[in-house]
Amino acid sequence: MNQLFLLHGNDPALKDLMANPLIRHGTHLPKSLSKDTVIIQWGNETRVSDEYKVLNSAHFIEKVADKEHMLKSLDHQGIHVQTPFSQNVHLQVFLVPVFHLKVLALYRCTLHTENVLYPQNEVSFDLRNRQHRLIGRYAIRVIYALGLDYGVVKLGLISARKCTVLDVIPTPILDHNMRELFFKAIRSYHGELIEERKRTKEALIGLDVEFLLRNDKGKITFASNYFNRKGKVGCDSVLNGNKWIFPIAELRPNPSKIPKQLTINIFKLMHFAQEQINDPSIEWLAGGMPVKGLPLGGHIHMSQIWLNSFLLRVLDNYLTLPIMLIEDRTSLLRRPKYGFLGDFRTQIHGGFEYRSLPSWIVSPNITKGVLTLVRLIADHYWDLKSRPLNDETIQAHFYNGNKEALYPYVKKLWSDLEGLDSYAIYSKDLQAFKKQLFDKRSWNEQLDIRTSWRISPFDTLPKK
Structure with missing residues (x-):
């Protein structure tokens, strides 16, 4: 039984993923779709019924679109955010793509690429590195706190122990590198989902x-x-x-x-x-x-x-x-x-x-x-x-x-x-x-x- 459905907006960048015969997809939900199916919503504004389990539902993406509201929401949950009145000096700025509780990669922004969405200077993400663990946990927490399951988080490193949120992109534009990262993550998620639904052992x-x-x-x-x-x-x-x-x-x-x-x-x-x-x-x-x-x-x-x-x-x-x-x-x-x-x-x-x-x-x-x-x-x-x-x-x-x-x-x-x-x-x-x-x-x-x-x-x- 197919456990996953990709609800998309006909983004050409998703062509390779849509070609995967194991993942059903479409711009509308089929009437016959089982309520046990997990829906990945990508670039599609359809309001999906609460009866379904959805990754990045349109409801939460709309909330993130209001940046001021988003930052207030994060701040209320104890997550440090950058505001127009912040006096933070960033030691470094990072972009962190996240999919379902996992960091996919780590990009460091230079002074010349700080406002570019996808700089090319990727850092080898290493969980043995305390700074990398801090950045990774913070990015995952930000995505989760916003009701999302994937996205790209832009973080400023203020000190060795403190980050601040600069921006969140819930539906990232997929260049070649980012496309490969998210496609691999979705395929892995699909396999884990199937295994969990077959699980018979008690936790x-x-x-x-x-x-x-x-x-x-x-x-x-x-x-x-x-x-x-x-x-x-x-x-x-x-x-x-x-x-x-x-x-x-x-x-x-x-x-x-x-x-x-x-x-x-x-x-x-x-x-x-x-x-x-x-x-x-x-x-x-x-x-x-x-x-x-x-x-x-x-x-x-x-x-x-x-x-x-x-x-x-x-x-x-x-x-x-x-x-x-x-x-x-x-x-x-x-x-x-x-x-x-x-x-x-x-x-x-x-x-x-x-x-x-x-x-x-x-x-x-x-x-x-x-x-x-x-x-x-x-x-x-x-x-x-x-x-x-x-x-x-x-x-x-x-x-x-x-x-x-x-x-x-x-x-x-x-x-x-x-x-x-x-x-x-x-x-x-x-x-x-x-x-x-x-x-x-x-x-x-x-x-x-x-x-x-x-x-x-x-x-x-x-x-x-």
């Missing part, structure tokens, strides 16, 4: 989740006092001036396909961590930012599943958005620098890491609920179609922490989840999470998480 779920240690004087105790950097219980670094310090503790349990088992794995590591610390007076804090300046994350690792933009957007809408409604207000402080929508990193060993969530190990019920939602999403993301976060107003509510305005949308999202075939299997494990969510009860990031997990010295408390 494997792993995680690394962070917490802080606070002594009886209210001061942070560095996790590196008790744990090595690596291992099932380790520590993570923070840059303090020019020095790396290791204040954050991290749990890295064995992965599993079963949410309950993952929760048990976390519980066992907590017991091990308590034995290593061996000081009952030291509190354990989780959440988004229980201590100002130290943002925490609960990163979900997924393997044996295709990393794709539809999956990422389902994770944003059906996982990150509901969790935001039970976060403490201090969690808001980590966004948008951390915890922004669609934050991911690929893993060297395969799979990817979804990084948008705060540290959700504040209680066993929330932990079990989060991991169960991940399981449902991994199994059914293709069927979950609501995208409230596509609306910029809803996005603004998310980043500004306006919970009350978001509850009606989350109720609809939860209704979608309850309509899944597998929901009944997991409904018991989601019951406490759902109740807290719709009772509008936020977690408290100042409470010692050992209390709810019954980790010593709280393991002798009577059960409620």
